[in-house]
Amino acid sequence: MKVNELFKEELKVINMGLRSFADDVKSQDVPVLHVDWRPVAGGNKKLSSLLSKLKSK
Amino acid sequence: MANIEQLIEQANKKALEIIQNGQPTLVDVSTAGAAIPGMTKKSIFHAGPPCKWENMSGPLKGGICAALIYEGLAKDFDEAEKLAASGEIEFGSCHEHSSVGPMAGVTSYSMPVWVLQNKVYGNYTYCNMNEGLGKVLRFGAYGPEVIERLQWMEKVLGPVIKEAIKLHGPYDLKTMIAQMIQMGDEGHNRNKAGTSLFIREFAPYIVETSFSQKDKVDVLKFMHSNDHFVLNLTMPAAKCTLDAAANIKYSTVVYTMARNGTEFGIRVSGLGDRWFTAPANYIKGLYFPGFSEKDANRDIGDSCITETCSYGGFAMAAAPAIVLFVGGTPKDAINYTTSMYEITTEENKMYTVPALNFRGTPTGIDIRKVVETGILPIINTGMAHKDPGVGQVGAGLVNPPMKCFEDALEAFVGELEKEGLV
Known part of the structure:
Protein backbone atom coordinates (compact mmCIF):
# COMPACT_ATOMS: atom_id res chain seq x y z
CA MET A 1 0.00 0.00 0.00
CA LYS A 2 1.30 3.40 -0.86
CA VAL A 3 1.79 5.79 2.04
CA ASN A 4 -0.67 8.34 0.67
CA GLU A 5 -3.41 5.71 0.48
CA LEU A 6 -2.71 4.67 4.07
CA PHE A 7 -3.43 8.17 5.30
CA LYS A 8 -6.74 8.32 3.46
CA GLU A 9 -8.05 5.45 5.60
CA GLU A 10 -8.84 5.32 9.28
CA LEU A 11 -5.58 4.70 11.13
CA LYS A 12 -5.27 1.70 13.41
CA VAL A 13 -2.33 2.32 15.76
CA ILE A 14 -0.66 -0.07 18.17
CA ASN A 15 2.11 1.45 20.28
CA MET A 16 4.68 -0.62 22.15
CA GLY A 17 6.98 0.71 24.81
CA LEU A 18 7.03 4.41 25.61
CA ARG A 19 3.56 5.59 26.58
CA SER A 20 4.24 9.17 25.47
CA PHE A 21 4.12 8.06 21.80
CA ALA A 22 0.62 6.68 22.35
CA ASP A 23 -0.42 9.82 24.25
CA ASP A 24 0.68 12.02 21.31
CA VAL A 25 -1.43 10.01 18.87
CA LYS A 26 -4.37 9.95 21.26
CA SER A 27 -4.19 13.75 21.69
CA GLN A 28 -4.95 14.01 17.95
CA ASP A 29 -8.14 11.98 18.45
CA VAL A 30 -6.71 8.88 16.78
CA PRO A 31 -7.58 5.60 18.54
CA VAL A 32 -4.46 3.88 19.83
CA LEU A 33 -3.85 0.64 21.65
CA HIS A 34 -0.89 0.94 24.00
CA VAL A 35 1.04 -2.21 24.85
CA ASP A 36 2.87 -1.92 28.15
CA TRP A 37 6.07 -3.55 26.92
CA ARG A 38 9.39 -3.31 28.66
CA PRO A 39 12.72 -4.96 27.89
CA VAL A 40 13.56 -8.00 30.01
CA ALA A 41 14.54 -6.93 33.56
CA GLY A 42 14.28 -3.31 32.46
CA GLY A 43 17.37 -3.81 30.29
CA ASN A 44 19.61 -4.72 33.25
CA LYS A 45 22.32 -6.95 31.74
CA LYS A 46 23.26 -8.74 34.96
CA LEU A 47 19.67 -9.67 35.75
CA SER A 48 18.93 -10.67 32.15
CA SER A 49 21.95 -12.96 32.26
CA LEU A 50 20.73 -14.56 35.52
CA LEU A 51 17.29 -15.14 34.00
CA SER A 52 18.72 -16.64 30.84
CA LYS A 53 20.64 -19.18 32.94
CA LEU A 54 17.31 -20.54 34.16
CA LYS A 55 15.97 -21.14 30.66
CA SER A 56 16.38 -24.26 28.53
CA LYS A 57 19.31 -23.98 26.20
CA MET B 1 18.04 -35.79 33.01
CA ALA B 2 15.66 -32.85 33.17
CA ASN B 3 17.10 -29.44 32.33
CA ILE B 4 16.97 -26.64 34.86
CA GLU B 5 13.87 -25.01 33.39
CA GLN B 6 12.03 -28.33 33.68
CA LEU B 7 13.25 -28.80 37.26
CA ILE B 8 11.92 -25.36 38.19
CA GLU B 9 8.59 -25.97 36.45
CA GLN B 10 8.17 -29.31 38.23
CA ALA B 11 9.04 -27.75 41.61
CA ASN B 12 6.65 -24.86 41.06
CA LYS B 13 3.91 -27.25 39.98
CA LYS B 14 4.35 -29.10 43.28
CA ALA B 15 4.32 -25.81 45.26
CA LEU B 16 1.12 -24.70 43.52
CA GLU B 17 -0.53 -28.06 44.06
CA ILE B 18 0.08 -27.64 47.80
CA ILE B 19 -1.16 -24.03 47.78
CA GLN B 20 -4.28 -24.93 45.78
CA ASN B 21 -5.08 -27.95 47.96
CA GLY B 22 -4.38 -26.34 51.36
CA GLN B 23 -7.27 -26.36 53.79
CA PRO B 24 -6.75 -23.66 56.46
CA THR B 25 -9.18 -24.36 59.28
CA LEU B 26 -9.92 -22.56 62.54
CA VAL B 27 -9.61 -25.15 65.30
CA ASP B 28 -9.18 -23.26 68.59
CA VAL B 29 -8.33 -20.09 70.49
CA SER B 30 -5.40 -20.44 72.87
CA THR B 31 -2.80 -18.09 74.35
CA ALA B 32 0.48 -17.24 72.65
CA GLY B 33 2.39 -18.70 75.61
CA ALA B 34 0.56 -22.01 75.43
CA ALA B 35 0.41 -22.39 71.68
CA ILE B 36 3.22 -20.67 69.76
CA PRO B 37 6.49 -22.62 69.50
CA GLY B 38 9.37 -20.80 71.19
CA MET B 39 7.20 -18.24 73.03
CA THR B 40 8.40 -17.48 76.59
CA LYS B 41 7.35 -14.86 79.15
CA LYS B 42 10.26 -12.70 77.95
CA SER B 43 9.54 -13.17 74.22
CA ILE B 44 8.06 -10.58 71.92
CA PHE B 45 7.35 -11.66 68.35
CA HIS B 46 6.79 -8.99 65.71
CA ALA B 47 5.84 -8.54 62.07
CA GLY B 48 8.24 -8.84 59.17
CA PRO B 49 11.76 -10.14 58.98
CA PRO B 50 13.87 -10.25 62.19
CA CYS B 51 14.89 -6.80 63.42
CA LYS B 52 17.13 -5.48 66.23
CA TRP B 53 15.60 -3.04 68.73
CA GLU B 54 17.87 -0.20 67.59
CA ASN B 55 16.68 -0.57 63.99
CA MET B 56 12.96 -0.80 64.77
CA SER B 57 10.51 1.85 63.60
CA GLY B 58 8.35 4.01 65.90
CA PRO B 59 5.12 2.00 65.58
CA LEU B 60 6.94 -1.30 66.19
CA LYS B 61 8.70 0.13 69.26
CA GLY B 62 5.35 1.53 70.45
CA GLY B 63 3.65 -1.84 70.02
CA ILE B 64 6.45 -3.64 71.85
CA CYS B 65 6.28 -1.17 74.76
CA ALA B 66 2.49 -1.66 74.90
CA ALA B 67 3.02 -5.42 75.12
CA LEU B 68 5.62 -5.06 77.90
CA ILE B 69 3.22 -2.86 79.90
CA TYR B 70 0.34 -5.28 79.21
CA GLU B 71 2.45 -8.25 80.37
CA GLY B 72 3.29 -6.39 83.60
CA LEU B 73 7.00 -6.32 82.73
CA ALA B 74 7.06 -2.50 82.75
CA LYS B 75 4.87 0.11 84.42
CA ASP B 76 5.08 2.81 81.74
CA PHE B 77 6.54 3.63 78.33
CA ASP B 78 9.92 4.83 79.64
CA GLU B 79 10.44 1.70 81.70
CA ALA B 80 9.30 -0.47 78.79
CA GLU B 81 11.71 1.26 76.41
CA LYS B 82 14.62 0.70 78.80
CA LEU B 83 13.70 -2.97 79.23
CA ALA B 84 13.36 -3.46 75.48
CA ALA B 85 16.80 -1.92 74.90
CA SER B 86 18.43 -3.89 77.74
CA GLY B 87 18.80 -7.14 75.82
CA GLU B 88 16.60 -9.02 78.33
CA ILE B 89 13.72 -9.41 75.88
CA GLU B 90 13.95 -12.03 73.16
CA PHE B 91 12.65 -10.51 69.94
CA GLY B 92 11.63 -12.76 67.10
CA SER B 93 9.86 -12.67 63.77
CA CYS B 94 6.28 -13.99 63.94
CA HIS B 95 6.87 -15.73 60.62
CA GLU B 96 9.73 -17.74 62.12
CA HIS B 97 7.34 -18.95 64.85
CA SER B 98 4.44 -20.23 62.72
CA SER B 99 2.54 -16.99 63.26
CA VAL B 100 1.59 -13.66 61.70
CA GLY B 101 0.35 -10.35 63.03
CA PRO B 102 -1.07 -7.28 61.29
CA MET B 103 0.88 -3.97 61.34
CA ALA B 104 3.41 -4.11 64.23
CA GLY B 105 2.33 -7.74 64.62
CA VAL B 106 3.44 -7.65 68.25
CA THR B 107 2.54 -10.89 70.00
CA SER B 108 3.36 -11.63 73.65
CA TYR B 109 2.90 -14.49 76.11
CA SER B 110 -0.58 -13.75 77.54
CA MET B 111 -2.33 -12.66 74.34
CA PRO B 112 -5.16 -14.86 73.04
CA VAL B 113 -4.36 -16.30 69.62
CA TRP B 114 -6.35 -17.98 66.88
CA VAL B 115 -5.16 -21.53 66.22
CA LEU B 116 -5.41 -22.74 62.62
CA GLN B 117 -4.53 -26.08 61.14
CA ASN B 118 -4.00 -26.95 57.50
CA LYS B 119 -6.19 -30.05 57.41
CA VAL B 120 -4.47 -31.45 54.32
CA TYR B 121 -0.82 -30.96 55.31
CA GLY B 122 -1.14 -30.83 59.12
CA ASN B 123 0.82 -27.61 59.81
CA TYR B 124 -0.42 -25.08 62.42
CA THR B 125 -0.48 -21.28 62.27
CA TYR B 126 -1.28 -18.70 64.97
CA CYS B 127 -2.39 -15.07 65.00
CA ASN B 128 -3.35 -12.59 67.71
CA MET B 129 -6.91 -11.21 67.70
CA ASN B 130 -7.90 -7.94 66.03
CA GLU B 131 -8.31 -4.96 68.35
CA GLY B 132 -10.26 -2.69 65.99
CA LEU B 133 -9.14 0.60 64.42
CA GLY B 134 -7.65 3.81 65.82
CA LYS B 135 -5.50 3.75 68.96
CA VAL B 136 -4.46 0.11 69.08
CA LEU B 137 -1.25 -1.75 69.84
CA ARG B 138 -0.76 -3.02 66.31
CA PHE B 139 -0.40 0.59 65.07
CA GLY B 140 2.04 1.39 67.89
CA ALA B 141 -0.30 2.91 70.49
CA TYR B 142 0.29 2.07 74.16
CA GLY B 143 -2.09 4.25 76.24
CA PRO B 144 -4.32 2.96 79.08
CA GLU B 145 -7.27 2.30 76.73
CA VAL B 146 -5.01 0.05 74.63
CA ILE B 147 -3.87 -1.97 77.64
CA GLU B 148 -7.40 -2.25 79.07
CA ARG B 149 -8.73 -3.54 75.76
CA LEU B 150 -5.94 -6.13 75.55
CA GLN B 151 -6.78 -7.30 79.07
CA TRP B 152 -10.46 -7.64 78.16
CA MET B 153 -9.50 -9.60 75.04
CA GLU B 154 -7.43 -11.98 77.20
CA LYS B 155 -10.03 -12.41 79.95
CA VAL B 156 -13.28 -12.35 77.94
CA LEU B 157 -13.01 -12.29 74.12
CA GLY B 158 -10.54 -15.17 73.80
CA PRO B 159 -12.21 -17.52 76.31
CA VAL B 160 -15.74 -16.86 74.97
CA ILE B 161 -14.73 -17.58 71.39
CA LYS B 162 -12.67 -20.58 72.46
CA GLU B 163 -15.79 -22.12 74.03
CA ALA B 164 -17.89 -21.15 71.01
CA ILE B 165 -15.45 -22.94 68.67
CA LYS B 166 -15.63 -26.01 70.90
CA LEU B 167 -19.41 -25.98 70.53
CA HIS B 168 -19.32 -25.24 66.81
CA GLY B 169 -16.43 -27.49 65.77
CA PRO B 170 -13.62 -26.63 63.29
CA TYR B 171 -14.45 -23.83 60.84
CA ASP B 172 -13.30 -24.03 57.20
CA LEU B 173 -11.64 -20.67 56.46
CA LYS B 174 -10.94 -21.42 52.81
CA THR B 175 -14.67 -21.52 52.13
CA MET B 176 -15.20 -18.40 54.23
CA ILE B 177 -12.55 -16.46 52.26
CA ALA B 178 -13.95 -17.72 48.93
CA GLN B 179 -17.38 -16.41 49.99
CA MET B 180 -15.88 -13.09 51.12
CA ILE B 181 -14.38 -12.57 47.67
CA GLN B 182 -17.80 -13.24 46.11
CA MET B 183 -19.27 -10.62 48.45
CA GLY B 184 -16.99 -7.64 47.76
CA ASP B 185 -14.13 -8.24 50.20
CA GLU B 186 -10.54 -8.83 49.22
CA GLY B 187 -9.48 -10.09 52.64
CA HIS B 188 -6.83 -7.51 53.50
CA ASN B 189 -8.23 -3.99 53.74
CA ARG B 190 -11.87 -4.92 53.25
CA ASN B 191 -13.24 -7.58 55.57
CA LYS B 192 -16.83 -6.39 56.06
CA ALA B 193 -18.49 -9.39 54.43
CA GLY B 194 -16.14 -11.84 56.12
CA THR B 195 -16.75 -10.35 59.54
CA SER B 196 -20.50 -10.61 58.93
CA LEU B 197 -20.13 -14.23 57.83
CA PHE B 198 -18.11 -15.02 60.94
CA ILE B 199 -20.66 -13.39 63.25
CA ARG B 200 -23.51 -15.24 61.50
CA GLU B 201 -21.65 -18.53 61.89
CA PHE B 202 -20.62 -18.14 65.52
CA ALA B 203 -23.29 -15.94 67.15
CA PRO B 204 -25.56 -18.90 68.03
CA TYR B 205 -22.64 -20.72 69.68
CA ILE B 206 -21.47 -17.61 71.54
CA VAL B 207 -24.97 -17.31 72.97
CA GLU B 208 -24.76 -20.97 73.98
CA THR B 209 -21.50 -20.56 75.97
CA SER B 210 -21.44 -20.62 79.77
CA PHE B 211 -20.31 -17.00 80.11
CA SER B 212 -22.40 -14.16 81.59
CA GLN B 213 -24.97 -12.35 79.47
CA LYS B 214 -22.83 -9.20 79.67
CA ASP B 215 -19.68 -10.98 78.43
CA LYS B 216 -21.56 -12.52 75.51
CA VAL B 217 -23.14 -9.20 74.56
CA ASP B 218 -19.76 -7.44 74.84
CA VAL B 219 -18.12 -10.01 72.57
CA LEU B 220 -20.85 -9.74 69.92
CA LYS B 221 -20.78 -5.94 70.06
CA PHE B 222 -16.98 -5.92 69.80
CA MET B 223 -17.02 -8.10 66.68
CA HIS B 224 -19.84 -6.03 65.23
CA SER B 225 -17.94 -2.77 65.82
CA ASN B 226 -14.84 -3.93 63.94
CA ASP B 227 -15.02 -4.41 60.17
CA HIS B 228 -11.56 -5.98 60.25
CA PHE B 229 -12.30 -8.60 62.86
CA VAL B 230 -11.59 -11.48 60.44
CA LEU B 231 -8.38 -9.96 59.05
CA ASN B 232 -6.65 -11.89 61.82
CA LEU B 233 -8.13 -15.05 60.30
CA THR B 234 -7.56 -14.30 56.60
CA MET B 235 -3.88 -13.64 57.39
CA PRO B 236 -3.05 -16.87 59.25
CA ALA B 237 -5.19 -18.75 56.71
CA ALA B 238 -2.81 -17.47 54.03
CA LYS B 239 0.26 -18.40 56.04
CA CYS B 240 -1.17 -21.82 56.91
CA THR B 241 -1.69 -22.42 53.18
CA LEU B 242 1.71 -21.11 52.07
CA ASP B 243 3.94 -22.58 54.79
CA ALA B 244 3.06 -26.06 53.55
CA ALA B 245 4.68 -25.06 50.24
CA ALA B 246 7.99 -23.91 51.80
CA ASN B 247 11.31 -25.65 51.16
CA ILE B 248 10.55 -27.22 47.81
CA LYS B 249 13.90 -27.54 46.09
CA TYR B 250 14.17 -25.58 42.82
CA SER B 251 10.87 -23.73 43.36
CA THR B 252 10.93 -20.01 42.53
CA VAL B 253 7.57 -19.37 44.20
CA VAL B 254 7.40 -16.77 46.99
CA TYR B 255 5.87 -18.16 50.19
CA THR B 256 6.40 -15.14 52.48
CA MET B 257 6.19 -11.37 52.06
CA ALA B 258 6.33 -9.31 55.28
CA ARG B 259 7.53 -5.98 56.64
CA ASN B 260 8.66 -4.80 60.05
CA GLY B 261 8.32 -1.06 59.44
CA THR B 262 12.00 -0.75 58.55
CA GLU B 263 12.58 -3.51 56.01
CA PHE B 264 10.48 -5.53 53.58
CA GLY B 265 11.41 -9.21 53.40
CA ILE B 266 10.51 -12.13 51.15
CA ARG B 267 11.19 -15.85 51.38
CA VAL B 268 11.25 -18.19 48.38
CA SER B 269 10.25 -21.85 48.56
CA GLY B 270 13.42 -23.20 46.93
CA LEU B 271 15.65 -21.06 49.16
CA GLY B 272 14.25 -22.25 52.48
CA ASP B 273 14.07 -19.94 55.50
CA ARG B 274 16.40 -17.26 54.11
CA TRP B 275 15.04 -13.69 54.04
CA PHE B 276 15.77 -11.28 51.20
CA THR B 277 15.30 -7.78 52.55
CA ALA B 278 15.47 -4.14 51.50
CA PRO B 279 14.23 -0.86 53.01
CA ALA B 280 10.40 -0.88 53.04
CA ASN B 281 8.65 1.68 50.85
CA TYR B 282 6.25 4.44 51.86
CA ILE B 283 2.56 3.93 51.10
CA LYS B 284 0.63 6.07 48.62
CA GLY B 285 -2.96 6.57 49.67
CA LEU B 286 -5.57 8.47 51.62
CA TYR B 287 -4.92 10.02 55.02
CA PHE B 288 -7.33 10.39 57.92
CA PRO B 289 -8.25 14.03 58.69
CA GLY B 290 -5.36 15.88 60.33
CA PHE B 291 -2.60 13.62 58.95
CA SER B 292 -0.36 13.84 55.88
CA GLU B 293 2.62 12.17 54.21
CA LYS B 294 5.02 13.58 56.78
CA ASP B 295 3.31 11.55 59.51
CA ALA B 296 3.51 8.14 57.84
CA ASN B 297 5.85 5.31 58.75
CA ARG B 298 7.32 2.96 56.16
CA ASP B 299 5.24 -0.03 55.14
CA ILE B 300 4.70 -2.36 58.12
CA GLY B 301 2.99 -5.65 58.96
CA ASP B 302 2.57 -9.31 58.07
CA SER B 303 -0.76 -8.61 56.36
CA CYS B 304 0.75 -8.84 52.86
CA ILE B 305 0.75 -12.59 53.42
CA THR B 306 -2.79 -12.25 51.97
CA GLU B 307 -1.37 -10.94 48.68
CA THR B 308 1.26 -13.71 48.73
CA CYS B 309 -1.65 -16.17 48.87
CA SER B 310 -3.61 -14.54 45.98
CA TYR B 311 -6.06 -12.28 47.75
CA GLY B 312 -5.76 -8.80 49.31
CA GLY B 313 -4.41 -6.48 46.60
CA PHE B 314 -4.32 -9.42 44.17
CA ALA B 315 -8.13 -9.71 44.46
CA MET B 316 -8.93 -6.02 44.29
CA ALA B 317 -11.08 -6.57 41.19
CA ALA B 318 -13.50 -8.35 43.50
CA ALA B 319 -13.66 -5.42 45.90
CA PRO B 320 -14.27 -2.22 43.92
CA ALA B 321 -15.45 -0.40 47.05
CA ILE B 322 -11.94 -0.71 48.47
CA VAL B 323 -10.87 2.30 46.41
CA LEU B 324 -12.83 4.54 48.77
CA PHE B 325 -10.37 3.51 51.47
CA VAL B 326 -7.08 3.22 49.58
CA GLY B 327 -7.62 5.63 46.67
CA GLY B 328 -8.07 5.16 42.88
CA THR B 329 -11.05 4.03 40.80
CA PRO B 330 -12.87 0.69 40.40
CA LYS B 331 -11.14 0.35 37.00
CA ASP B 332 -7.78 0.63 38.78
CA ALA B 333 -8.87 -2.21 41.07
CA ILE B 334 -9.49 -4.44 38.02
CA ASN B 335 -6.17 -3.41 36.47
CA TYR B 336 -4.27 -4.26 39.66
CA THR B 337 -5.66 -7.79 39.70
CA THR B 338 -5.16 -8.42 35.98
CA SER B 339 -1.55 -7.19 36.09
CA MET B 340 -0.78 -9.72 38.82
CA TYR B 341 -1.42 -12.58 36.38
CA GLU B 342 1.83 -11.49 34.69
CA ILE B 343 3.92 -12.44 37.73
CA THR B 344 2.10 -15.48 39.09
CA THR B 345 2.00 -19.15 38.23
CA GLU B 346 -1.66 -20.22 38.25
CA GLU B 347 -5.20 -19.00 38.74
CA ASN B 348 -6.72 -19.91 42.09
CA LYS B 349 -9.24 -22.73 41.91
CA MET B 350 -11.18 -21.63 45.00
CA TYR B 351 -10.91 -17.83 45.09
CA THR B 352 -12.70 -16.47 42.02
CA ARG B 368 11.64 -14.93 37.76
CA LYS B 369 8.51 -13.25 36.42
CA VAL B 370 8.79 -10.28 38.79
CA VAL B 371 12.37 -9.58 37.73
CA GLU B 372 11.72 -10.26 34.05
CA THR B 373 8.64 -8.04 33.72
CA GLY B 374 9.53 -5.40 36.29
CA ILE B 375 5.97 -5.76 37.64
CA LEU B 376 5.90 -5.76 41.44
CA PRO B 377 3.21 -7.32 43.63
CA ILE B 378 0.48 -4.82 44.56
CA ILE B 379 -0.35 -4.54 48.24
CA ASN B 380 -3.19 -2.52 49.76
CA THR B 381 -2.54 -1.71 53.36
CA GLY B 382 -2.99 0.49 56.42
CA MET B 383 -0.57 3.27 57.32
CA ALA B 384 0.85 3.68 60.82
CA HIS B 385 2.12 6.95 62.28
CA LYS B 386 5.92 7.07 62.36
CA ASP B 387 5.96 7.86 66.09
CA PRO B 388 5.07 5.42 68.86
CA GLY B 389 1.76 5.98 70.59
CA VAL B 390 -0.27 7.60 67.80
CA GLY B 391 -1.87 4.81 65.75
CA GLN B 392 -3.26 4.56 62.21
CA VAL B 393 -3.09 7.61 59.93
CA GLY B 394 -4.56 6.25 56.68
CA ALA B 395 -4.53 3.47 54.09
CA GLY B 396 -3.23 3.04 50.56
CA LEU B 397 -1.21 1.04 48.07
CA VAL B 398 2.41 -0.02 48.10
CA ASN B 399 4.86 -2.33 46.35
CA PRO B 400 7.74 -4.35 47.76
CA PRO B 401 11.23 -3.14 46.83
CA MET B 402 12.48 -4.81 43.62
CA LYS B 403 15.81 -5.50 45.34
CA CYS B 404 14.23 -8.33 47.40
CA PHE B 405 13.35 -10.19 44.19
CA GLU B 406 16.64 -9.39 42.44
CA ASP B 407 18.69 -10.63 45.39
CA ALA B 408 16.57 -13.76 45.67
CA LEU B 409 17.07 -14.48 41.97
CA GLU B 410 20.81 -14.03 42.31
CA ALA B 411 20.91 -16.35 45.33
CA PHE B 412 18.77 -18.91 43.49
CA VAL B 413 21.15 -18.98 40.52
CA GLY B 414 24.07 -19.09 42.97
CA GLU B 415 22.68 -22.27 44.55
CA LEU B 416 22.28 -23.89 41.15
CA GLU B 417 25.84 -22.92 40.25
CA LYS B 418 27.09 -24.65 43.40
CA GLU B 419 25.36 -27.81 42.20
CA GLY B 420 26.80 -27.41 38.70
CA LEU B 421 23.31 -27.15 37.22
CA VAL B 422 23.86 -23.84 35.39
Missing part, protein backbone atom coordinates in the same frame (compact mmCIF):
# COMPACT_ATOMS: atom_id res chain seq x y z
CA VAL B 353 -13.59 -12.94 40.96
CA PRO B 354 -17.18 -12.32 39.74
CA ALA B 355 -16.18 -9.17 37.81
CA LEU B 356 -13.59 -11.17 35.85
CA ASN B 357 -16.05 -13.87 34.77
CA PHE B 358 -15.15 -15.84 37.87
CA ARG B 359 -11.50 -16.04 36.89
CA GLY B 360 -9.37 -17.40 39.74
CA THR B 361 -7.17 -14.91 41.61
CA PRO B 362 -3.49 -14.72 40.58
CA THR B 363 -1.66 -17.34 42.64
CA GLY B 364 1.99 -18.18 43.28
CA ILE B 365 4.32 -15.21 42.80
CA ASP B 366 7.35 -16.29 40.75
CA ILE B 367 10.56 -14.32 41.38
